[in-house]
Amino acid sequence: MSRIILEDVWYKNIVRGVSMKAENGVTAIIGPNGSGKTTILRIIVGALKPDKGRVVVPSRIGSSWQNPYYTFTKAEVIEEFIEIYGDKGRAEELLKTYNLESLKNSYTFKLSMGQARLISILIAISWDPEALVVDEPTNGLGVREKRMVEDLLKNIKIPVVIASHDLDFVLRVADYVYVLSNGRVVAGGPTLDVFYSSILSVLGFPEPYAVLVGRKLGRRLRSIE
Numbered sequence: 721m722s723r724i725i726l727e728d729v730w731y732k733n734i735v736r737g738v739s740m741k742a743e744n745g746v747t748a749i750i751g752p753n754g755s756g757k758t759t760i761l762r763i764i765v766g767a768l769k770p771d772k773g774r775v776v777v778p779s780r781i782g783s784s785w786q787n788p789y790y791t792f793t794k795a796e797v798i799e800e801f802i803e804i805y806g807d808k809g810r811a812e813e814l815l816k817t818y819n820l821e822s823l824k825n826s827y828t829f830k831l832s833m834g835q836a837r838l839i840s841i842l843i844a845i846s847w848d849p850e851a852l853v854v855d856e857p858t859n860g861l862g863v864r865e866k867r868m869v870e871d872l873l874k875n876i877k878i879p880v881v882i883a884s885h886d887l888d889f890v891l892r893v894a895d896y897v898y899v900l901s902n903g904r905v906v907a908g909g910p911t912l913d914v915f916y917s918s919i920l921s922v923l924g925f926p927e928p929y930a931v932l933v934g935r936k937l938g939r940r941l942r943s944i945e
């Protein structure tokens with residue numbers, strides 16, 4: 721079983737002594753703008769080398785970034801998947817599975833932000849990686865597409881690390897959460913423990929509606945459905 725471990729990791733003054741681990745399930749990093757979330761993800765995939773600390777990761781990590789267009793290397797969407805699978809039929813099948821057939825021959829650089837994000841996440845998982853890193857998985861996504869990404873991340877059988885500002889989404893999808901502030905982990909643990917503690921309001925994050933309702937009902941809700 722692959723896993724991701726960071727032990728006392730430092731990078732410039734951006735990441736300060738971060739320790740975290742991600743095994744099966746979805747681990748989310750939350751925190752204000754500039755708190756170091758993306759930097760940690762870049763350290764996990766090996767794009768940045770920490771100044772100090774220990775990083776244990778599997779060799780094949782799929783990733784999708786804040787700017788999803790970075791993922792693309794081909795002109796048309798379908799070509800990205802043919803490149804991966806070496807098989808047109810399988811590539812078409814994948815797009816069909818996710819109801820994205822209509823984007824088959826779209827130019828990757830012309831996709832909308834939300835479409836580009838979906839395709840970039842699908843590319844990341846299609847390489848059959850041992851772990852997955854997704855920066856801001858819901859940015860630009862419509863309600864239906866968000867649900868699709870939620871299902872996808874919940875069902876994939878490898879460690880998944882996301883960085884997100886979308887607390888409603890994190891509450892629904894994540895098994896573990898780390899809260900980052902100024903490059904330090906200020907709280908971490910099972911998602912419901914973190915969200916139903918006082919840490920979010922202490923840090924000035926508005927609590928998700930489901931948490932407010934959950935508190936009133938005396939139940940730890942993940943959503944109000």
Ligand SMILES: Nc1ncnc2c1ncn2[C@@H]1O[C@H](COP(=O)(O)OP(=O)(O)OP(=O)(O)O)[C@@H](O)[C@H]1O
Binds near residue numbers: 734759
């Ligand atoms: N390679 C780099 N060298 C120096 N500073 C950097 C580098 N990359 C990011 N920074 C700075 O580090 C800080 C943390 O950036 P990072 O992108 O990790 O934050 P973030 O938590 O992902 O923010 P956001 O929520 O806006 O995506 C920012 O102040 C940023 O300007």
Ligand SMILES: [Mg+2]
Binds near residue numbers: 757883
């Ligand atoms: Mg970021």
